[in-house]
Each structure stands twice: as structure tokens, then as C-alpha cells.
Amino acid sequence: MGYTDEDLEELWRKAELADIIDSYEYINLIRNASLADRFSTSTLSPEALDRLKNPRRGPPPLADADLELSMKMFFTNITEDAYAQIAQAIRQREPNVKVYTHHQVKKHIENLSGVEPIWSDMCINSCVGYTGKNFDLEKCPRCFEPRYDPVQSRIAKKKVPQQRFVTLLLGLQLQSFFATLEHAELMQYRVLKTEQNLHRVDVEGRPIEVFEDVFNGKQYLDAVRRGDIKPGDPVLMFSIDGAQLYASKQSDVWIYIWVIFDVPPSHRYKKAYVLPGAVIPGPRKPKHLESFLFPGFHHLSAIQRDGLGLWDPRLDTTYISHPYLHIGTADGPGMAFLCGLSGHHGRMACRLLCGTPGRHPDGSGHYYPMLQQPTFPPGLIVPNSMHEDLDVRTLPKAGDGDYNTIIERITECRTNAQYESVRRDTGITRPCIFLGLPRDHLLPVPHCFGSDCMHLWTFNVGDELIPLWHGEFSVKAPDSRNGWTWGALMDKDEWAKHGQLVANATPFLPGSFDRPPRNPAEKIHSGYKAWEYYLYLYGICTSILFGVLEDRFYKNFVELVGAVRILGQFRITLQQLDEAQEKIYNFVEGFEREYVDRLPERIHFVRPWIHVLTHHVEETKNKGPPICSSQWTMERMIGSLGQELRSHQSPYANLAQRAVLRSQMNALSKMYTFLGVEDPVNKLPMGSLDLGNGYVLLPKREKSPKNVSTAAGIAIHLAMEERGIESVRRPRILKWARLRLPNGQVARSVFKEATMNVARGIRMARNIKITLENETRFAEVQYYFQADEDQTFALVSLYSQHDEHLYRESLGTSIACEYHGERELRVIPVEDIKSVVALVLHKFPHKETPSFYLIEKPGLEIAVLTGVGHDELAEIDDDAT
Template identity: 40%
Template sequence: MAKTPKLQRSMSFVQAIRNASLDDGIGLTGEALERLRNPPTEPLCVDDPYTTLALSMFIALEHSSERTYEKIRKAIEKCFQDAELPSFHQTKRLLADLSGVTSVVKHMCINSCAAYVGPFSDLDACPECDEPRYDQIKLNKSQGKVKHPRAVFHTIPIAPQLQSLWRHPESAEKMHYRDKRTQQILQELRKNDGLVDTYDDVFCGYAYLEAVTQNKIQRDDTLLMISIDGAQLYESKDSDCWIYIWIILELSPDHRYKKKHVLPGAIIPGPKKPKIIDSFLFPGLHHVSAVQREGLRIWDASRDHNFTSRLFLFLACADGPGLLTLSSFVGHQGRNGCRMLCPLKGRRKPGASHYYPVLLKPDNYEVHGCNHPDVNVFDIGPSNSREYVKQLTYLLSSSTQRIYEKRRLETGIVGPSILLGLQPQFIQGIPEVFSSEMMHLSGANMATLWLDLWRGKFDCAPTDNEATWYWAVLKDNDVWEAHGHAVASCKMFLPGSFDVAPRDPSLHSNSWYKATEYITWIYCLCPALLYGILPECPWRNFCKFVAGLRIMAQYSITPTQLQRACQLIAEWAPEFESIFYQRRVDRIPFIRPCVHLTCHLASEAVRVGSPICSSQWTMERTIGNLGQEIRQPSDPFSNLAQQGIRRCQVNALKAMIPQLDPPESTNPRASADLGNDYILLSKRDRYLSTVQGEEARVIAEYLQQPHAPKIRRWARLRLPNGQIARSEYQELQRAPEDIRMARNVKIILNEKVRIAEVRYFARLIVKAAYNHSDLDEDLDASGPLEFVNIALVTLYSDPHPHLLERSYGVLASCTKLGEASLQVIDIPTIQSVVAMIPHHPMIHGVGEDRYFLVEKTGMEIARFGTEENNEEA
């Protein structure tokens, strides 16, 4: 075969990774390699109290400067004459030595084209731009003896970090989660005739369970997910770089997505996008492949047990551009453009080169290779590794460039994936290792599609007429600005736990509008804000999509819910085409790849668990908090790399010495732990007070007493899901523009879901050993008292049945029932904090003042990476 230079290059990288060895000098060497092969078999102990203090200071000051550390060190030494604390740089070296985590430094092109590794190791100039590898001034002055690279990048090997997670009993116990969860799931399958209770992790999917039953994945293996994405560090100037991270699936979801367990793999500097990204991925994948071949020695401190683990790459997560760097597929505009290489063939306009995943065959359409009949959504499924290898072999056997291009079109493959270099028995096959990407699908691609439709932003073909685009209701600038104002006015009604509230899109949607803003705006607000504005047929189709997407955005999805989402999406996709594309050749571009990817969501949940568990949210947060830690804007990429290395070293040390990472207080000052993760938070009344009127009546009735006791009101309640519910008692004392309303909650009342507005929280005394009638001291202290924990609430009505039915359950519009609905509820009946936003819909020709329900989309997984502020507001 006459391979092209690019194919030869790709194959060289794959082959070099496949044949990787820990002894070939590409990765760890010397003491680091010796420690990797013979890890310590005892917990890490730091006896010197001043060393421990220095490490604690260094970790606590991660967002501060070297100068701050030195000032504190000198202040301590001034107060305590015998104290001798190591300097900042000494502590930094100590951190590296104790953690055992270091980076592998490789040369790269000054223009970020390629790294000088693997097949490029011996080059003196960039294979893309011909820029010299070495500093020519120093090279000439030394007569060729001093070869100083013009640019370098860092890769942080993952194996030493994994070993550190087993070196303390507490952290090692967390690493047993996968084994325990697997046994639970296998019991569920036996109990439920092959069904899991919920799809709430990657281990619930059949891909993992089949690999376990076939012994492809074993108990001692370490399952990993790699996630890659480009990052722009500053809004005001070019600063593109690429980052990839490792996520450890051995940990439970409430640990694995947290900052201290997400492991940066490499920082690929900018400011330009890498041209040969395989070369930048090479050192990290070479390391993983070598460890796969040799095995990773681990000492389990929780069992005092040595074992050998194999690193198994279970998932690779990326957005569209990032996926192409890992997969070497043709991209979404190819004829076979699906990121999972499913058999759906795209269609194109006559004479055009871009293909679109259109299900319904256009009328009067005869384009070679695109004439297949209508496609049933239920017939769409992913490809598999056997078919991929067959198609790749077919592509690589091309004898000429022309034949190669023809087969590339047929197969949807450009060349071999860099991941083929990993040991085949320790990777889920290609394309199975790739999955749907929920964050970019919902928060970017589909959101942009809906917006472009409503604003009429598509290019109108000469044979089309924009006047017939009856769904383009936001095209008029006045209507668009009014809609933007309506979106912005919702901010005060959206709780802080909903993350960033969407700004006015007519002013900001093109300037760093965040994915969370798009999600809240498009899927939470638009069903209500566009009711009566968007014609009913496209509005109902949009609501059907939102109904399916909301289910798929949940962390925990039951089989019944998944079946409903599958049905909704399967109905939505052809309806969407019928409404907007209408089998018109000139509207083929209306059907963007994200429409097709949506059809994979339900089947992917069955295969690899809830889509949100393998989304890019973790990557997005990592980029954000690493970017925040940059303290040298003049050299951001070098500084970012050092922050990534420091992050990994600190995380490793925290795992080995957990006391360096004390848990944040779950019981802040002036709080009351009610049990089951319900915690009352200040503010609260200083003294007991007497309730009057209807409040007194409902409290006495609740207690079955003739009179209501004196009470102390509480303002806030932290829920088990991490949200903080507030109350009128707190929020009505502040100006409306200063609050993000969080006093509306979803409750279970008489085994039925209801929405309530909290007036205040309280702890009612139901038993006392002596008279407290005029007692002013703190009754929440331990003593001979028994409390019942309640909230005083007013209710909202049930959702309007017409709006609920027409919107497929998306638009729940209620009215306030007011004082007549006042009642006492037990605090454990509160499920979550929700938003109730006022609107004025026309129902059967009559306008009504109502409130529509908004719930946080994907709330659980968002909480896994961040915690809500518990301070008083």
C-alpha cells in the first residue's frame, strides 16, 4: 500500500505506543521509575510538626502568592523563636518528594504545531512550519553544544498518582467503590429480571456489565476516563491551549468529579491550536500503555495487601473537535459523520460537499449515495469495534490517494485512532469508548440550533422564502429585545443553586454566554416564555424535546423514565424534520448533527449509564479553576502547567495524609443538625416568640394541642442534595434586587408532589422535663427536650392540566393558594429547592397571573464538582 505521509505518521505513533516500555527512557526514569515499580508498603508519616505546618500552609495558600507564604512563615518564626519552617521553595520540593508525583518534560514547536516525541524525537525543526527546535542564538554561541529548546510542555504520569490513592486506609477504602457497586448491581439484575433499579453510573450500562461477566474487566483493574478539550484562558486576547484530564472511575460519583480527585494529564500550550495533537498525547498514552503491559504494583493500606492492577480505559470524553483528535474520524460534516460511527448515511444538497444526518428523504431528490429511503429512529445504533477494525483495514489497504479519499468517504474514518496504541485488552473498543457528550449537546449545539431557528439565522436558499418560516418569532429586533428583557427579569426568581442566571441574551448571548446560561434559558425558561408566541406546532415539538432532554440530563434515571425519554425523542426527531425541513432539498442544512446525536442519548444510557456521568462538565470546571489560579499573565501557559503539576502533587499528598485536608464543617456556627443530612442554618430568632392568628392555629392543630407554643424561627435549611432552602423570614427583609429567591420548595404531601413557599423553619418543643414558658436561653442545646422539625408553608395549586398536557409535562403553571393553604409540614418532606417564576399566559382566550415551575437540570452531577456557599447571606 502507498500510505500517505499522514497515515504513516499516525501508524508510527500508534505502533510506538503499542510497544511502549517503562525502560525505554521516554517517561519516568531513575528514582521515580524505581518507586513506581516498588511502591512503599506503609502509610506516609511526617513526624516533624513544623514540616506538617509548612505543608498545611502551602496547601491552604494555593490561591495565594509566594510572598504571602513567606510573610506568614516569618510571622510564625517571630512569635515562636524555636520554630524553623522551610521556605516556600523548600516546601515545594518537599511536596514533590513526598507525593512522588513529577512531570515528564518534552520539547515542542514554538508555534504549538507538534511535540518532538516518538517519530519526531530526532527532528531539529518542526515538521509543519519548519521553525527551529532549539534557541539558535545559544546554539551558535556554543558552536552547537548547547541545545536549549524554544518551548516545552509537561505531561503528568498517572500511575504514581493512582498508587498514592491506596496508601492510606481512608482513601484506599474509597477506591473499593467500584467493586462494591458492581456486586449491588449484579444483585439488582438477579432481582429485577435483568434490569437495574436506576441508571446512575457508568457501571449500570451493559458495556461494563458484559465486560465484567466475560472477565475482560477484573476486580483489581483500575477504570479510567480521559477527557480532552481546548481552553481559552482570557476573554480579551488569544490564549488557546488544550488540556486533558483523567477521571478515576474506581471512586464513587460524589468523589470522582471533585477537584481533589480529578487528575490533569497534560497542559498543551498555545496560543495556537496544535496541528499534530497525536504528538502531544503521545507521552501520556505511552506511559499508560507501558503500565498496561507491565502492570501497576499497588499497596492497599485498607487491607494491608499488595496487588497488581491493569489500567483499563473505559471512556474517552470530548466535544466535537476534541473527539476528532482522539478518534481520527471524518467529523460531523462527513457522509458518515456520527461520533459513534453509526450506520446512518448523511444527505447533501446537490453540488455541495457537506452532509447532514437527515432521516426523511427529500422530495424529488436524486443524489448518488444519499438516495436511501426514510430512516426509522429505532434502527439507529452505534457501530462496534469489529466493524471499525474491518473498515479501518479497508481504508489502510488503499493503493492510491484517490482510492483512499473514496474509502474515507465510505467509512467515515480518516486514519487510525491514537487510542489504538493502548493494549487492546485494556480498552473498551473503538468506537465504543466514545459516547454522547451531554454538556456540549445541550448547552451549545442544540441550544444554538433552537435559537437560530427562532431568530431565522439560517441562510435562505434562492428557492426558499423566509416569509414562510413561521417559527422565526424572534427575528424582529423589538420582539427579540423584549424576550431578552423577560429572560433577564427571571434572575431574582432563580435560586443561587441554579448556578449562573442567564443574562439578557439580546445583549450577551454572543459574548461568553455560559453553557449553564443556555441550558437554563432554553430548556427551563423558554417553554413558558415562548408559550403563545411560538406557534403551537413548533412549540409542542420543542416541549417534547425538552421533556426527553430533562430526563436524560438526570443523574439517576429509572428504566421507566428511560423508556419514556426514548419514546419522546424518537417521536420528536421526525416531527422536527417535518416542521422545519419539510423534505425540502434547500433546507437540508436545517438538520444539524446535534439532532441526530440526540437520538443516541437513550441507547447510550443503556450502554454506559446516565449520559451526564460521562459529560464534559468536569472538564469545564477544571479549565475554570486552573485558569483562576494563574498568577503570571505574562507567561500563562508555563504557569498553568505548574499549577496542574502542583494540583496533582497536592492531591496525592492529601490522599496519603488525609489530615492535611480536613473536611469542611458540615455544621456551621449557629446551626442545628436534624439528621439525614438536613441542617438548619442561621439566621434565627434570638428569643422565643409567640405566634398569632392563622399561624398559631395551624401549629396547634399540627401538635394536637389547644395552644401553639412559643417558637424560634430559622431562616435557612440545607438539604441532602446540597441546596439551601430559604424563607420569607429572611428574604422579605432584603431588597428584591439583592436576592436570588430560594424559598420555593418541592415537597411530598400526602404521597403527592406539591410546590410550597416557605414562611419559616422551626423546631417545636413536644416534650420538656420542666417549664420553658419564659425561657430565653438556647433551647437547641442538649438537654431534656424533644423537638419536631417543621416548616410553615403556603401551597401552590396543582399545575394547569391543559398546559401540562400540551407541553408533555414541561410547563407546570400554578397559582398561589395564599393564606388559606397555610400549613405545617415535616422538614424531611422537602425534596429540593425550585423556582416559581411569574407569567401571564392566555389560556382558552383568558389571561391569568400564574407561576411556572423551574427545576435545576442535572442538579446532582453539578453538586459533585462544587459546593454551595453556606455562609450567611
């Protein structure tokens, strides 16, 4: 019918009340799900249904040795044509080798992995999926487009759907985690950590004082105590997000994944252990999300109720498990879809349902979580915006709203007017699909919803603060940008200078810092990534904005930075949480005071993310560190699947196929060692030397010892004398170029980087954080060497102590040092090196000469936990000699 987006929006708006009825019908179908009902038996083969209850006892045998070769070739991510050409070349060269056809090996992979994709028809306009109550429909109930393509169906002489989406069922993928002893033992991580935490709290009577995983969270421990989570029950996170495949054209696609908390964090967030759940094509976003989630959630409910069969190779026994859904997360708009909220402009917009009301400007229906009462003109009454000031320190906690009572009110609505009133007062538009899952296998709604720190700390913060400073943020009369005293970057030249300072930092950022932020003056509107925002806001801005932003706005910003740096860690102490909470309070109060000043025309400055930030500390105590259940994992999944696209004419179908292959490959890699995923952290290049405790010397290395400079010779001689090691005043040293640290980073040296091709965009990795005489210092590595086989050292040049004035004024968020070169040479054991850091050259306004400001990898654990690669594999190629 050729509907425009505007036509579809009108149709979908009229269907809002129908959405509530549809949602309940889907929830009831999920509530009564079974592996024996029509939705299971019509989509899964009898073999798969049987395997869900009676799992394989170990990997199935391969048909023959030649299948191994074909599978290896299949998973190299080459096109079908390329596969056929290589297969033909092998047959001609080795006629005795059986090379399976692409189709044959694909069928073997599906059978061996046990992962059967579920393909479901959907509306061509993404209104609904033909699942559940829509299973037998012939046309879309919203836009009335036909389900099947009339032309293609006539040609094929069978019904050909206009569009399909794929679901990859959780249970079939979960069983692969128990295929071998090695992976079954990995799955015991959660049980062991839980036992330790419960013993500490319930037996020893000591509180949790360090939060380093979801198992430290109060809500998880309470669920274990209730018996909802048992030792053999996998604990899950559901994560969904929309993705833009191409920057230049409409290409929205929605993806969801499952994360298994039972696996250690060192493995949990890597792509071999993250389970694809579904790929829902665009280019429009799904309108009735429940119909697209139905196949996956129906299956989850079925295995929660009927049980999922798992084989434990440790005991050579089979048992029935009941997976537990602990956290569901999405970005802001996605969360509104997922949990049935009115969206971020609703009066009760908090996605964690705390019940804090918003305010709206006169004449606008958009609400904002402004705490202070605006100073409306005398005599003007703005309904729902005149309540007294709210104290950020006494706001309701997440989940304080009575969700079940609100849902009952929604169901009693019979007219659009009633519905609009309830939606405005409660912030809920329809019941959440999670309500269909068994209550004892789910953290209750809304507590099960995550806070999505990734989008908040990056896109949300960056999309507001940068436009405010740059003068791009929307302005409403009688307000004028001319009065924005915070607009230090409004001048065109100042903005260009700021952008260049960001770009200038790139050579100083080690490769292990991943993607460097591009020049925001040129690229911030060109697909700026979450990680770019993270490094830009929390690494670079605290230094380059010092003396640029007026002091009160700068202080407000660094309060936010300090809080995020704490919450972005994997290991957070109670004391640090208290510090972060105070910084958040200071930021929120200061933001309204300094930027909004009770002006009605600035109500829209107080965006929802500012309110959500207030819940982060309490949610950390409930669910563990935010990064453990964030969207970082989804971000990496979207990126890695997007990189595998091989067909840009049909990207959605190709992306769905890549997701299917990813899930099958993940399953097979846990069964067969020849497909095992190598851990780059444990992969050592030729010529490396393992020093133990996670330290490894990496090539290059000089072929023979050589004389060192006079200053270096003195430093080495004194250090060796101090340690009782025989040495001459000017020793001959065999230099090593690089050192891999226990955290996976590679620390290079001047000896290494002085020989590298600068034109290739080499990024400096020779600056390190060290412990020297029980004090944290920063240094530049000259080279590494061994005094004997048991003792390895680094010759370093110490940077000065940090600038105390800058440190104090930035509330500890900016550290700057001066470089001393050969004047401060020291010899340190390599064990004193803690991490690779960036030290970026910059001229601060209060200093006469340039110095170097520090950037530690923001939340170093984020990269480890989300599967971001380290830089050593690229360096192996550099150092092939």
C-alpha cells in the same frame, strides 16, 4: 518563519497521508510500551519508576513539623513574591520557626506526593509534540520551525525549547488513592456495586431496571464477565477538550483529565479526585494530537502491560493492578481528533460509527444526517444524497460499523485520491491512538467513545434552535427568512422582550442553581456557558415560549426538553428510557417535517447533533446515565484551573504549573489530614442543629420565642392538635431561618429573606418541593420551628395545583401555580421537604393574571456529580451573626 494560519492549514492538509503513517508509528510505540523502554527511563526518575512497581506503604513522614506550615502556606494559591514576604514576616516574628523557601517546599511537595511532571518540547505552531517518533527531531516536520529558540539558546548556552507542554502520569497519581485506609475503602465502591449488579442479573436472573452509574451498563458488565476488569483494576474515563482562556484574544489551550470510576459519585467528580492529565498550550490547536497524547498513553499502556503496584492498607499488602480504560470522551471536534474521524461534515460523520450516511446540497461537500430524501429539482442527480428515506426508529446502532475492516482500507491507500474516497465512504481519516492499548484493558473501539451529552444538550442545541427562532440561522437561496413561520423571535422587540424575561428569572433562581442564564438578547454571543444554556433551554424556555412559538414548533421543542430532562438524571428507570426514546424519535421526525420539509436548501438545518441524539438511550443501556461520563467534569476542571491563573503574560506556562500543583495537592490531601479537602456538605456553621437523616437547621435563629400572626397561630395550633402535641391558639414560636436538605441544597424562608439586602443580588431560595398527603406540591417557607426536641416543622404557604391546560399543552414540561399567601398556610414536618425549587413570576398568554412557573434544578444530580458548589458556604458569611 512567521507562518499565517492559512499557510499552516495548507501545510497540514498536504500532510494528511503522512498523518496516517505517523499515527501507526505512534500506535506501535504505545503497543510495545514498557516501564523499561527509553520513553519511560528518559522521562521518569529511577525512584518514580521503582515506585510504580513497589508503592509506598502509607504516607511518607514529613521532614519536620515546620514543613506542615510551609506546605499549608504554599497551597493557598498566592504568588511566589507574596509567599516570600509572608515567610519573612513569620521569621521576624517567630525566629524559632523554620519557614522553607518557595523552591524548597516545592521540591518537598514533589517528593512527598510522588507526582513528577513530564515536560515535553513542542512546535511553536502546535503542529507536533517532540515525543515518540519525533523525540530526537531538531525542527518541526510540518512547518519546519526550529525546535529550540536560537536567541535564548545562545544566551543560556544550552538548548532552550520554544514551547513545552506538561503531562501528569496516571500511575503516580493513582497510587495516592491507596495512601490511607479511608481512601482505599472509597476505592471499593465499584467492586461492591459490580457484585450487586452481577448477582441480580446472573444469579437472580433479573434484568437491570434502573441505570444509576456506569456499572449498570451492559458493556461494563460484559467486560467484567470476560475477565478484562478485575476487582483490583481501576476503571478510567479519559476526557479532553479545548479551552478559551480569554474571550477577547486567541488563547486556545487543550487539557485532558482522568476520572476514576472506582470512587463513589459523591467524590468522583470533585476536583480533589479528578486527575489532570496534560496541558497543551495554544493559541493554535494541536494538529497531530497523537504526538501530544503519547507521553500519557505510552505510560498507560506500560502500566497496563507491566502492571501498576498498589498498596492496600485494608490488608497491609501490595498487589499488581492493570488499569482499564472504559470511556474516552470529547466534544464533537475533539472526538474527531481523538478517534480519527473525518469531522462533523463527513458523509459518515457519526462519532459512534453507526454507519448512517449523510446527504449534501448540490455543489457542496458538507454532509448532513438528513433522514428524508430532499426534493431536488427534476433531472438533478446529487451523488451520495439520493438514497431512500431512512426511518429514525430503525437506524443502525452505535458501533455497527466494522472499524477494523475500515482501518485496513485506510492503510491500503497509496494516493490522495484513494485516501479521499475511503475517508468519504467510511468517515475515518486515520487509526485511533486507543488501538495501541492492550485489547483486554480497553473497551473496544468505537464502543469506548462517549456521547458527550454536555456539549450536545447545551451548545449544539442552543446554537441551532435559538438562531432559528431569532432568524439568525444561515439561509440559502431560494429559501427566505420571510417564510420561516417558526421565527417568533425575529422581530427586534420580541427578541428584546424574550431576553428580558430570561433576565427577570434570575432573582427567583436559588443560589444552588449555580450560574443563572444572562439575557440572551444581549449576552448569548459573549461566552454563554453550558450551564446557562441548560437552565435557559430546559428550565425557562418551556414556559416563556408557550403561546409565543407556533404550536407545532413548540410541541417539537418540548419533546426534546422532556427527553433531555429524563436523560439528565443520575437515576433512570427502563420505563423512563422508553419514554425518552419515543420523545427523541418524535423530535427528530418532527424537526425534519416542520423545519426542513425536504427542501434541498435546508439540508444544513439537520446538524450532526440531531443524529447523535438518537443514540443516547441505547448508549445509556450500554454505559449508564450520560451525565456519568459527560464533559461536565472537564468543564469544571477548565473553569477552576482558569480561576487560579496568576500570570497573564505567560498564561500557558502558568496554567501548566497550576495543573501540576493541583495533581500534587490532590495526592497530598489523601495522605495528610492537615491538607485534607473539607467537604462543604458536611461543614456546619456555628449555631446549627443537626436533625439527622441529612436535615440540618441553620442560623439565624430568634433569640427568644415571639408571638406569630393570627393566621399562622391557627395553622400551628391545628397542626399540633392533630399530632397530639400540646399547643395554645396563638403560640409563641422560636423561628429558625434556614434548613439544609439531604441533597445539599439550603432552603431559606421568608423570615430569612425579608431581612436580606436585595441590592446584593439575593436569589430566592424559599420555595420548596414537598410531599403532602402522598402528593407532590410546591410551597413557600415562612419559617422553621421545633415543637419539641424531636420534632421540627416548617410553616409554609401552599401554591395552587398546577395549571392543567399548560401542563397538557407543554407535554408536562411546564408547571405553573398561583400564590395564595396566608390563605393556604400549612405546617409540615421538615422531612417532607424534598428540594429547593424556583417559582418564577410570569404572565402566560392564556391567563388573566400572572402566576409562577416551576423550574426544578435541571438534573439536580449534575451539579452534585460535577463538583458544583452548594450555596450554604456563602450563606454562612451572610449569617455570621
